[in-house]
Amino acid sequence: MTNHLEQAIKDKTAIIGIIGLGYVGLPLIDAFVNTGFKTMGFDVDQKKVDQLQAGQSYIQHIPSNTVTSWLEKKQFEATTDLSRMKEADALLICVPTPLTSSRDPDLTYVEKTTEAIAETLRPGQLVVLESTTYPTTTRDVMLPILNSKSLTVGEDYYLAYSPEREDPGNPDFSAAGIPKVVGGMDENSLRIAVALYEHAVVNVISVTSPEVAEACKILENTYRAVNIAMVNELKTLFDRMGIDVWEVIDAAKTKPFGFQAFYPGPGLGGHCIPIDPFYLSWLARKEGLTTRFIELAGEVNTRMPRYVIDRLAEFLNQQAKPLKGSKICMLGVAYKKDVDDPRESPSFHLMDLLLERGVDFTYNDPHIPKLPKMRHHNVPAMESQELTKEYLGHQDCVLIATDHSAYDYNFIVEHSNMVLDTRNATKDVKQGREKIFKA
Template sequence: MNQTLARIHDRSAVVGIIGQGYVGLPLALVFEEAGFQVRGFDVDPTKIEALSRGHSYIRHIGSERVAASIARGRFGVTTDFDQLRECDAILICVPTPLGAHREPDLSYIHDTANAIARRLRKGQLVVLESTTYPGTTDDEVLPILESSGLSCPDDFFLAFSPEREDPGNARFSTKTIPKVVGGVNPASTEVAVALYGAGVDKVVAVSSARVAESSKLLENVFRSINIALVNELKITFDRMGIDVWEVIEAAKTKPFGFTAFYPGPGLGGHCIPLDPFYLSWKASEFGMWTRFIELAGEINTSMPRYVVGKVADALNDARKSVKGSRVLVLGLSYKENIDDDRESPSYQLIEYLQDKGADVDYCDPYFPKARHGRRHSLNLSSVPCDNTTFRGYDLLLVSTAHAQFKDPALYAGVSLVVDTRNIVKAEPAGPVTVVRA
């Protein structure tokens, strides 16, 4: 333990980070910029090749930053997991998706833990960052690592520290977001706190890995439930002829006791649509039914169908049917101004409209071509973001509030807009009917 701590304090420790995606890559850069030697591991050779050239495939992480880290000689990337033996700390940043029946899929964690166990040596710190249910670090990862014949904390250290990435957030970054850390024992907590304290501005130590795992779930359950609440109120207020966006702006003027959440066409991103169900699944093991989580999930997953219903109503009012209409969906990203389309509701919107016979295209400056995901393969490319193109459609459906879509001139002469993000003015440069959805 003392040797590991000494290597952390004098920056001679080598930090290995498994997974070079939206979580692992910024974390690798933070530790390199703090003076550590960093090894980035990934099973995708195209990512490794891009990073080796100093090229970033994540828009909000500039290639200049990656190139600078590579040029300093402290950041190396590889698909060779045997190099894990050279690392003093190994951070796990791999996906934790849901299965077909919303059950947790820990296969990536299990595979990674087994890969580490085959190469584990004395003195190493292993930290799981992937969001999961309470008990995963103690009950799933620890036994796999100890199958190596080494024990924790006598031979190695194990902790959980939840990722808190918010892609595109200009106010907070990996370095400035406080880092929650909880070990499977006090010695592991101490070593993990020392490591993160050398790289980020603030570390919050908690009593156990289970508390750290639960804290991330609470954060995302809180958001999921409040988004569901405002989505339900949007539908309710719409029936009453009340603008939910104006209601929210009025409520925001209260300086205490209220936090603004905004409605949308559904949930996107890797965290909020998935993470709460990790907790509800685990709770069932203890005879608990997490009704708030289940209800929020039901409301949020129903929103794309609600929006498509508003599209059908808007076209009907214009004496058109969905079948045969040309519809342009604005935005594939799950949130504005980023190139992250994980779990984006735009994909469901497009597929639902296609199922109803609409001729659907999309426009997104961050996605020249729609990526092939686990559940969606659209085989579409983005149309140009200009007024001439927009006027060629029967209806525009605003799904993402990209800054590029906020120019009123884009909508001049457009006949019909269904706006789920409240970004299109009711009277832009030219007559247009705007339906809030």
Template sequence: MEASSQWAETLAERIAARSATVGVIGLGYVGLPLAACAARAGFYVIGFDIDPSKPDALNAGRSYVEAVPSSELAELVAAGSFRATSDMGRLADCDVVVLCVPTPLTATRDPDLSYVVATTETVAREGRRGQLVVLESTTYPGTSDEVMRPILEARGLLVGTDTFLAYSPEREDPGNARHRTNSIPKIVAGEEPVAGRLAEAFYRAFVETVVPVSSMRTAEAVKLTENIFRAVNIALANELKTVFDAMGIDVWEVIDAAATKPFGYMPFYPGPGLGGHCIPIDPFYLTWKAREYGHATRFVELAGEVNVAMPGYVIARLELALDETHRRSLGASTILLVGLAYKKNVPDVRESPSLTLFERLVARGAEVAYHDPHVPAVPPTRKHGTLAGRTSVPLTAEAVAAADAVLIATDHDACDWALVAENARLVVDTRNVLRRRGLTARGRLVLA
């Protein structure tokens, strides 16, 4: 029997028996829930992260990801099912290695695969023959076979012979209690059939539905298609908002009425811009790759332009409302920004339009404070470093009444929206949260 067949057979047996050791590299919003799911299914899981503070916290049973409660994590640690480390040398102990690392954009909106490259090099250096290596990070079609495969093979790990390479895009939705890691259908594909079957068997151990596709490029394209679909439709809702506002038509009422149609329509809602680790970034991965084939993704790029322009539109609406309501300029006003996270009920500020709003308002001379029950302090970010360290103020009647305007950027359930409606002199609401909750603003309400 060939060595590759022996390794595949051994690995398949270990996966089936739950005796395989699973390594998860990157213990963030994607990696930690995946690690917890695999550990609950009976695998021994080693979590890897280059930030030493994360393994220290996790091994003490303290979770920083809401999808994995500390109580649940502590049970897995106590049971010996999960252990976190910064020691990449322990990759040699793993049978399955899953990469859950960031794939951001460069300053020129080109794919930044530095994390994927560096992590694959580490796996090639510290790993061993007979491993299944799976990338979960969102990326352009061709990354797994054009970028990862050559790195592995340069170290003598021939894909399909010495190691098995697969791709399975993450589909996490932070803050969504209904759809969890184990209940979200999992797309899987291997570089060759054996890798595909191993990846499928691995994920079937803890995910309810696994959907195999024909190639890793197809799987990579699936993830981009999902996120581009959302980005384009949100851009449409945002553009309709600006047009309908000019016509004196309530876009929220239009969308809610249109959503009563039981076929041919799916509601998407406008907002102050796009945020998160996927929607604002992933479409540009396809745009970049399409140029290699001589194609322009005009539709996708236009959607990106519309969404990127939304913070400017919100500030223009705020500026006009301040002048009409208080006869005050933006630069002479005090603004209470409610919501810093990119979406409701999560502490995630990655690519959040709230940070853009915050920074632009400060640059215009406004006095700005923010409240966010999930973000007690602004973390360091690459784009908005000047805001790092600012802290959330309590949402009190006094703070709301003292502001010239309350700008609602994120509609967290934990915020006291009745207090805002009762005490604000001017509310600029980008999420329609007050009316959705049936609240009547005592002061002026402007939708933006």
């Protein structure tokens, strides 16, 4: 079995199945298609499958003409029929791993996907989990389910973990251009998984176990979450002292060693940084330990949206205006600049707080023309408003939540009555700085 699969990978006759056709799955398909592999995409969302089969993308950084080219070359097919997973030689799992309401890991999607794979698992298949999770998930959650079919890992089938490393909106790093960490359940699984990824990515780093690869991903994102928390906390202190934290960071990053710049904001967003550290703190509790540093960082970051709204109320009060009834336009609902990804965006926390306080709320986001439904938020039906002179002039405040490059900040400041900038987006605006407040 091992030799047959390795030869198919070497010859690029192996069929690559991607489970979960979202912000991780589609770029991964692109990476394998570009190196000559035939791919199959699996998703339970029929609407997504229908769009892809029609050559239409729903993710900004994978344009529709890219999907069309996959179809024209007959290197891609999307389906909701999970029984067809037996047709793939390698199955790469890219499903969500959210948190529960009590901030515990929710592995429902991983478990259900693994159960579906087990139903059709055949000798000679490679299974790789890419979804972010806590160490031991591959071994303790997936392996028992897959072994239930009387197949032996490392002999009949192969199992590995390789954390996704996507950076949406960053043109310098495509899925193929980011090194890939791989940990196999055994030597055969590791060797085959490495051989597969070596075709699709710039560099593959082998580690000794799935647990090391799982912990690697958690470390990467916890590192960022903790450092962002530090600058968020410093921002609240420096605001009180009348010191511009952005200028402080710009000065500090001139040091050529021992410092990496992290930036404050209205809260954490995206599918990794707001979630992954809590996976680690949950695992620590299982082991009878506490990760106080990580939990403190989580507390700091999760209270930032409330801090922004408190500052907004303070600044409006200085203009003799109450927050209730004020017209507030929020710029940006994506979690980071220049992407169409709203997952875990702090903008929705800001929206909740503003609506609770009775503001007349509207928004603009050139990448998200209509507010999407969100799991933990009661999102109103609303469309992005055009940023005309008249519209801006009628707002009591424009709140910059996401600093998209498409925004003309000089125009926005010129025609607005007040601008609350949470991203330092207006740093180069010269005229009208008396209208700009930071939070």
